[in-house]
Amino acid sequence: MTELLWGKQPLPSRGPKPAVTLTGIAEAGIRIADAEGLDAVSMQRIAGELPVTKMALYRYVPGKTELVAVMSDLAMGSPPDRPDQPWREALHTWANDLYDGFTLHPWLLLSTVGRRLLGPNELAWMEQGVSALTESGLTGGEQLDSILVITSHIRNIAQQSTTFPGHTTGLTEEDMQQSLAEILTTEAARFPHLTTAMRTSAGSENQGLEFGLQRILDGLELLINGRKAST
Amino acid sequence: MTELLWGKQPLPSRGPKPAVTLTGIAEAGIRIADAEGLDAVSMQRIAGELPVTKMALYRYVPGKTELVAVMSDLAMGSPPDRPDQPWREALHTWANDLYDGFTLHPWLLLSTVGRRLLGPNELAWMEQGVSALTESGLTGGEQLDSILVITSHIRNIAQQSTTFPGHTTGLTEEDMQQSLAEILTTEAARFPHLTTAMRTSAGSENQGLEFGLQRILDGLELLINGRKAST
DNA sequence: ACGCTACTGTGTCCGGCAGACACAGTTAAT
DNA sequence: ATTAACTGTGTCTGCCGGACACAGTAGCGT
The missing domain is CATH 1.10.357.10 (Tetracycline Repressor, domain 2)
Known part of the structure; x- marks a missing residue:
């Protein structure tokens, strides 16, 4: 889980190229959540916006809970830089x-x-x-x-x-x-x-x-x- | 909805006696939520603790959203009386x-x-x-x-x-x-x-x-x- | 006394959900 | 060429909320 949030994934050498990325999945989820609310975010729905099926998402994320966590941190973004002030x-x-x-x-x-x-x-x-x-x-x-x-x-x-x-x-x-x-x-x-x-x-x-x-x-x-x- | 929360139900005269009450339903829900969390509260689960089936609950409450609202206000309770203070x-x-x-x-x-x-x-x-x-x-x-x-x-x-x-x-x-x-x-x-x-x-x-x-x-x-x- | 009618409870069905699992296809290392 | 690691798919299960048709019950006016 910590690895997911902090992007420390050991990228594999063998096997076919992944069709999507964790970030891509999270961004799709964010798009849906922004437009239709958090309840509209389902694995099916996300997969529908990506060139994969629902079950493929579980290759990237262990479950919905973790996905929402990744979405959340990503959507939060970095705080804007501000000049030093009192x-x-x-x-x-x-x-x-x-x-x-x-x-x-x-x-x-x-x-x-x-x-x-x-x-x-x-x-x-x-x-x-x-x-x-x-x-x-x-x-x-x-x-x-x-x-x-x-x-x-x-x-x-x-x-x-x-x-x-x-x-x-x-x-x-x-x-x-x-x-x-x-x-x-x-x-x-x-x-x-x-x-x-x-x-x-x-x-x-x-x-x-x-x-x-x-x-x-x-x-x-x-x-x-x-x-x-x-x- | 306002009527539900504020208990302003016109009680009917005809027909069989209701087997449960709105308060009873809400209390069952509260018990479950306290013990196993809000996610454990489902219509089935509540009905399981009462002498009725799931669908009977919809005679008392229009949907789960409203039920949770009633549960919430009930669980909140009245604030305890406190002596006057600064x-x-x-x-x-x-x-x-x-x-x-x-x-x-x-x-x-x-x-x-x-x-x-x-x-x-x-x-x-x-x-x-x-x-x-x-x-x-x-x-x-x-x-x-x-x-x-x-x-x-x-x-x-x-x-x-x-x-x-x-x-x-x-x-x-x-x-x-x-x-x-x-x-x-x-x-x-x-x-x-x-x-x-x-x-x-x-x-x-x-x-x-x-x-x-x-x-x-x-x-x-x-x-x-x-x-x-x-x- | 009797039926009408309002009302309560039940069983069945639907679509959608998360996720388990077996399997097929793909690619790099050996 | 073979193997092993890896990705994607289809199917299945058990939940969920809720729509709907239907059966049973009890008070009311007659």
């Missing part, structure tokens, strides 16, 4: 780059969940995030935890604002808002604070990304400055 | 309660993803979170965004620290750490900052929840105090 600005653009990646391939939100082996691209993203904090005075663990918080925030914001191609019941943002508004009128008594909060927030949507990000960065800044002051 | 402490315990819920039913992390209709319990959690901030001077939108950030953080921490019963490849935390360590020794040159961060963080794991939560709360406090000062 840690706060660096993390801010890093977070936005991450967000862009998730909106480009929404299914990544579903496939990169839970414990899993990490691929080169995912590690590259982490590297870039951590490198913004090397001069901050935070410990290694704190640096990792910091970028984890930011990643979590970005992921969930992306999840909420993205329309998944297939998979989920095709609810638009409006459907949700309307259903919610409906419920809050009939059940307002059960959720008083929520109701007023919703009412006064009408129209000021989609500030969630910046708001949360600024809070987190503020919190980090407080810690970092405190550390610096106490040395 | 906003920061209230949010802190609220976050920990949320974390406990997710560790009790790890599959909730998978099933409550993306846009979806909200059930009464999920709204009750939001209500409790928002109610901690009503006196804070934040706008309604900011209150909602605040609890969203915290939820995101809790979710992702739970995701990382939980072992999913079925579903994912059964990787222990150790497997991951070892694989990661292995990679970072052979590829240290590509990820210099990450490598040093990992090295210096050895042994200080599982601080992620508190660390991130404190940063977020710090960030919120900064904003709230700033607001109060400027009035």
Whole structure:
């Protein structure tokens, strides 16, 4: 599995030339997932886009789980190079780059969940995030935890604002808002604070990304400055 | 769908008594999901635990998607009642309660993803979170965004620290750490900052929840105090 | 008392899925 | 030329969600 993700395959000398490549397979899968959602990705479907049959794919990949892992790391891509900046600005653009990646391939939100082996691209993203904090005075663990918080925030914001191609019941943002508004009128008594909060927030949507990000960065800044002051 | 989640079913007068109830079905599903993971939940499997066949379930629920939604809201449960506290402490315990819920039913992390209709319990959690901030001077939108950030953080921490019963490849935390360590020794040159961060963080794991939560709360406090000062 | 009718549960069938396995064709090393 | 490594194919199994026709049941109006 690690070999798959990291591309350390001992290429064979004998036998016929392979008709496809692991990367080619993964790219086909990515194309399907981008267009029709992760649920539309099946071995049959992928094989249909390649000059091989379904079973041939198992020569390249042990199972679907592993294939999705390869697809995920590939789709994630390398983080874009950014000029050196102070840690706060660096993390801010890093977070936005991450967000862009998730909106480009929404299914990544579903496939990169839970414990899993990490691929080169995912590690590259982490590297870039951590490198913004090397001069901050935070410990290694704190640096990792910091970028984890930011990643979590970005992921969930992306999840909420993205329309998944297939998979989920095709609810638009409006459907949700309307259903919610409906419920809050009939059940307002059960959720008083929520109701007023919703009412006064009408129209000021989609500030969630910046708001949360600024809070987190503020919190980090407080810690970092405190550390610096106490040395 | 809204009727399903909110239990507004017009109970019929004629015809034979139903052999099961929607709640009973959902509870069976929850039992399976808790024990063997969300993937183990199938209509057959649920029917096997009840005195009905698979197809009878469709009398109570339009499809599996909806059933999982009902299961999710039911498993989430109501947030535990907590005495009134200052906003920061209230949010802190609220976050920990949320974390406990997710560790009790790890599959909730998978099933409550993306846009979806909200059930009464999920709204009750939001209500409790928002109610901690009503006196804070934040706008309604900011209150909602605040609890969203915290939820995101809790979710992702739970995701990382939980072992999913079925579903994912059964990787222990150790497997991951070892694989990661292995990679970072052979590829240290590509990820210099990450490598040093990992090295210096050895042994200080599982601080992620508190660390991130404190940063977020710090960030919120900064904003709230700033607001109060400027009035 | 009786049938109508709404309602519940069952069995069968379909298409699609992941994957096991045996086998045929291909190519390089010997 | 033979062998052995390797790639691709076709077939089969056991699951899944769900459509549909049908049989059984029980309350209602008459």
